[in-house]
Amino acid sequence: MGADGVKPVGRGPDIQELGRGVARGDRTRLSQAITLCESRRIQDMPLAAELLRGLPAPHRPGLRVGISGPPGAGKSTLIDALGCALVDKGHQVAVLAVDPSSRISGGSILGDKTRMAALAAREEAFIRPSPSGGITGGVARRTREGIRLCEAAGFDVVLVETVGVGQSEVGIRDLVDVFLLLLSPSAGDDLQGIKRGIMEQADLVAVNKADGDTLAAARRTQADMAMALHLTAAPEDGWTRQVLALSALTKHGLEEVWTQVLACAEHRRTDGSLAAWRRAQELRSFRALAHELLLDRLLAQSSLVAQLDELEGALSRGETALDAALGHVLASFRLP
Amino acid sequence: MGADGVKPVGRGPDIQELGRGVARGDRTRLSQAITLCESRRIQDMPLAAELLRGLPAPHRPGLRVGISGPPGAGKSTLIDALGCALVDKGHQVAVLAVDPSSRISGGSILGDKTRMAALAAREEAFIRPSPSGGITGGVARRTREGIRLCEAAGFDVVLVETVGVGQSEVGIRDLVDVFLLLLSPSAGDDLQGIKRGIMEQADLVAVNKADGDTLAAARRTQADMAMALHLTAAPEDGWTRQVLALSALTKHGLEEVWTQVLACAEHRRTDGSLAAWRRAQELRSFRALAHELLLDRLLAQSSLVAQLDELEGALSRGETALDAALGHVLASFRLP
Helix, strand or coil, X not given: CCCXXXXXXXXXXXXXXXXXXXXCCCHHHHHHHHHHHHCCCCCHHHHHHHHHHCCCCCCCCCXXXXXXXXXXXXXXXXXXXXXXXXXXXXXXXXXXXXXXCHHHHCCCCXXXXXXXXXXXXXXXXXXXXXXXXXXXXXXXXXXXXXXXXXXXXXXXXXEEEEECCCCCHHHHHHHCCEEEEEECCCCCCCCCCCCCCHHHHCCEEEECCCCXXXXXXXXXXXXXXXXXXXXXCCCCCCCCCEEEECCCCCCCCHHHHHHHHHHHHHHHHHCCCHHHHHHHHHHHHHHHHXXXXXXXXXXXXXXXXXXXXXXXHHHHCCCCCHHHHHHHHHHCXXXX | CCCCCCCCCCCCCCHXXXXXXXXXXXXXXXXXXXXXXXXXXXXXXXXXXHHHHCCCCCCCCCEEEEEXXXXXXXXXXXXXXXXXXXXXXXXXXXXXXXXXXHHHHXXXXXXXXXXXXXXXXXXXXXXXXXXXXXXXXXXXHHHHHHHHHHHHCCCCEEEEEEECCCCCHHHHHCCCCEEEEEECCCCCCCCCCCCCCHHHHCCEEEECCCCHHHHHHHHHHHHHHHHHHHHCCCCCCCCCCEEEECCCCCCCCHHHHHHHHHHHHHHHHHCCCHHHHHHHHHHHHHHHHHHHHHHHHHHCCHHHHHHHHHHHHHHHCCCCCHHHHHHHHHHCCCCC
16 A cells, blocks of 8 residues: 555444545555545445544645546647646645546556656655545545645645546546646547547647657647637637647646636636535536536445346346436435 | 316326326326326326336327427427417327426426416417426436327327436437437527437437527528537537527528428338337337436435435535435435
């Protein structure tokens, strides 16, 4: 077990001690606390709730930045470079990787620390790998709790990396202050399978790999994206979205990306404050978070999960119809 | 109570009789069956499951068409005109209105039958209004069940109208064979707040009101949308999306829209069949439908819903923090 401390918190941990450890910035405690909040074990859930309720407010107001984009866009390279630059500016930087597809892919093949080697070596940084396979659903809730824990531990910049470009970013958008979409230079006019409204959700679009052989393609993609953004709905709060080009490798354009992130956060401070913006987010997402929590609680019954797996198998083999499968789910609704 | 029969099915209805009524195309029975499947009452859920399991396969393979678009695009006018044209061609047409926002808006102000007066007068048509306030969540599951029931009752074209352009279309996309996005002519380059990937999900885009004073604007919007579609990801199955202009009022272009809908369905029949496409949809959405069902079952506890309402109120008044509110939800997790 490394400093990650991703072992299950078992045998009745002292929640108050765990909370104190988080509050003094103890990385091992922080990792254990996140693991506790990710746990699907029935007995861990009230402990996690107790821990979160007892957390102190963050020392200083932080910034929550979501970074998403298709595989291969260079999210890790960007976060590695950006994280190091922020540490150099005096920030404490936490990185949370969220992989909604982890049940299928089993998580990233390379560990997150390998993917972000320079940042991982910095004492002021904390990198939390995405949970390995088995955890589905509850993504918004777990991510929110991870952010809360990192902020309580003193991190004033939390970068949330979402892998894949799917439906689940919809929830994550409401958990961060600024949402950055990172793209690769595109060969043609196909925008890399960007779907499901992620483009419309972005506060800022950055085209990576604006260097060497791919510089011209990056510029072209930048222009295409600017056109595409222009044709879609603008954010409701009047923020003007920009499309930037950068090279996470040479760090050219990196500073400008961060400047735009700060400008967007600043824009949101004008009519009230970022805190007010966050309260509105919380209110907007309360119902969904509560539903996630309730469903998590229900799926903490391993028998139920096993049954869903079995029915899904039968469905894929054509041995049952959907109506019948859903009827089985309902019929065997057992309450723990 | 009208022919809709939207009274609650109480006091132990005879499910087999209800199923037989649906199968012989009895409209009152069909309405009652849909109401049963929409019910949040604990005792109704196993009855609904029994009903669905016992349904006969449809007499003839039907077509499921989703129609979405921003408020004011003219969805009702289109469905009214299209539905009548389809009835004239010998089809039996069911219209299901889905309003994910109905908890807030309390459903449409005008009844759906008023909105589609010509179609409502046709014997071969069945119009199911969106459920009035109180039903949140479970949209995909309820819509799927409504489609199943209509098909069992002999309707070979089911038009699913989704009101509003939000997140919930994501689930509805996987319930229909062809998804049509309807737009108004736009005054400028702002595409009417189309968000969250609905554009990327569309199989076909139609710009309405290509008549009179708005003809030029409709043509312009058509060109803009063609450009926007060109810049976003194409459907994975190789279907080429088109942007059409029509007037639901004069019916000019209506036939072409339907031709394109059929062409899209036909395209999906080529590599296998529409049935295979639907089986893949079902498998893809099983997990989400099962989760919706479980959550519905849980929220059938009125005490839980009341508690969520109360916590949401406290949150909005600043009387509690989100962590504390979610902690309460978990702590009071009572299993019926």
